[in-house]
Amino acid sequence: MKSAIRSINPHISVDCVIFGFSTSQLKVLLIEREYLDEQGNMAKDFKLPGDFISTMEDLDHAACRTLEELTGLNDIFLKQYAVFGNPERISRPVDVNWLISTTGLPIKRVVTSAYFALINISDSKDEHAIKNNASWQDVQDFPKLAFDHGELIKRGLEHLRNALRNEPIGFELLPEKFTIRELQSLYEIILNRKLDNRNFRKKILKSKFLQQLEEKQVGVAHKPAFFYQFNKAVYEQHKKDHLGFNF
Amino acid sequence: MKSAIRSINPHISVDCVIFGFSTSQLKVLLIEREYLDEQGNMAKDFKLPGDFISTMEDLDHAACRTLEELTGLNDIFLKQYAVFGNPERISRPVDVNWLISTTGLPIKRVVTSAYFALINISDSKDEHAIKNNASWQDVQDFPKLAFDHGELIKRGLEHLRNALRNEPIGFELLPEKFTIRELQSLYEIILNRKLDNRNFRKKILKSKFLQQLEEKQVGVAHKPAFFYQFNKAVYEQHKKDHLGFNF
C-alpha cells in the first residue's frame, strides 16, 4: 500500500477473489497479513488482495492495480460481482486498528467492490511469478481471514459457478489458446463433477464459438491435442438469436 | 432528501431501477428533478430514485428507504446488480451543482450501488400510490436523465433479462400469489417475444417450483384462473441436483 504517495479515498475499496485451477483443485489467492492482536502481540492471518481506491481512480483500474501490486499478476480478466457495504463488516478491533495503522487515517466504514477472476495455476507458475506474501489456498478449506473476506470468497464462488453455467465465461478465463480437454477440466473442477468427454466436445463444438487452430500441443507423451480459440463474435450473435430461458 | 436531519456519507449512494410491467409494456420509474442550467435558469429532467447512504446504514436498507421516500413504494424485492464508480460519472456542472445545493456538501465523487426491481404496474395503482414527482416512463425511450442514469437503466435491463433466463426470478418479482398467465406475460414482456401457453405451462409446472392454491380469481369475465405460489425450497434442491450448463 502506497498511501503515503497517492491520494486515497478511504471510504471505498476493491477486493479481488482470484480463483486458481490446477488439474485437480480449485484454489484462492490470499495475502498474508501481520497485525497486532488484542494483547498487542504480532499475529498473522490472511486477506484477499485489495486496497482503497485512489481519489480519481476508476474501480476496475483499482482492482487491476491492487492485484498487480500485491501478487505480481497482471493482464487478468477481472469481473466485478458484488458490493459489500454492511456497516459492521469492519468492526473487529484488530481489523479497525490494522486499517488505521496501515493508512494513517481514521477509518470508520468502508464499502468494497468485489471482483473475481480465474486463472490456470500451472500457467501462472512460469508466466506470472506470484509474490511471496501471496499464496494459493484451498477454496473449500481456507485459513482464518480478515474482515468479511470469507463471505466475499463464498459469494464469489457462487458467482463463478453461475457465470460458468450460463455463459461461456470459461473461454475468457483460459489463455488465448487452449485445448478442449483444458476447457472440460475447468468445467469439471468448478462444477465439481465429471463430464463425458464425447458429449462435452459435441456440445462445445456444435456451438461454433470455438475455432480450431493449426497448432497442436508439442512434447506431450500422448496424442497431441489441437489448440482452439474462442470466437466472441459468433457467441454474441448466438445470444441475440437465442432468447429462451433455462433454470 | 433529509440531509439536514441525518448524517450522510457523501461518498456512496444507492440508485434503484424499478421496472414496471403492465400487460403490454415495460416501464421504468423516474423522479422529476429541478435544477439550474448553465444560464442559471430553472430546468427539469429526470433521475432514478436514489440517495446518499447514511453513515451507519446498510446499502440494502438505504435502497429500500430511498425508494419509499421518493416514490411511496415499499416492501419491494430489490436486488443489487452492479456498482458504478467511474470518476467522471458526476462531472457535468449541472449535476455537480445540483448535488452541492441539495446536500450542502462539497461533493466530488460518488460511487453508487445500483439496485433493480420489477413490479406489476396495475397492482401498484391501488396498493402502492406512487408519489406525484415519480412517474412511469417507457424503458426503450426514456427522457433525458441526470448523471449516468441512462447507463444504469441499460445495464439494469440486461441484468433483468439475464436473471429471468437463468433463474426463476419471475416468482420473486410477482406478488405472493399469481396466475400462470401473469407469469407468462412477465416473461413475454421482458424477453420481448410471444411464448406458447401450453408449452409454457408444461415447462413451468414440470419443475414443481409452483404450488397450486385452492384460491381462484374472482370477478373476471372468463374462466377464473388458479393462483399459484413459488416453492423456494424445491427450487434450491433442484439447483443442487442440476449442475449442467446452458449458454
Add this chain to the structure above:
DNA sequence: ACAAAAGTGTTTTTAATACACCCATGA
C-alpha cells in the same frame, strides 16, 4: 511395446416445439 491422453459414432432417453379445441365465468 507400452502408457497416456486425444478423438470419434450410435443408440436411447429426455426435453422442446408446433398446433386447436373445449371450459367456466360475467355481462
Add this chain to the structure above:
DNA sequence: TCATGGGTGTATTAAAAACACTTTTGT
C-alpha cells in the same frame, strides 16, 4: 348466448445422455 381468457394432449423434432474403442505420440 356471447365474449373472454383458462386450461388441456399429441405428434414431431431436437438435444442430452449413456456408452467403448482406435489413434498418435513419447518413453
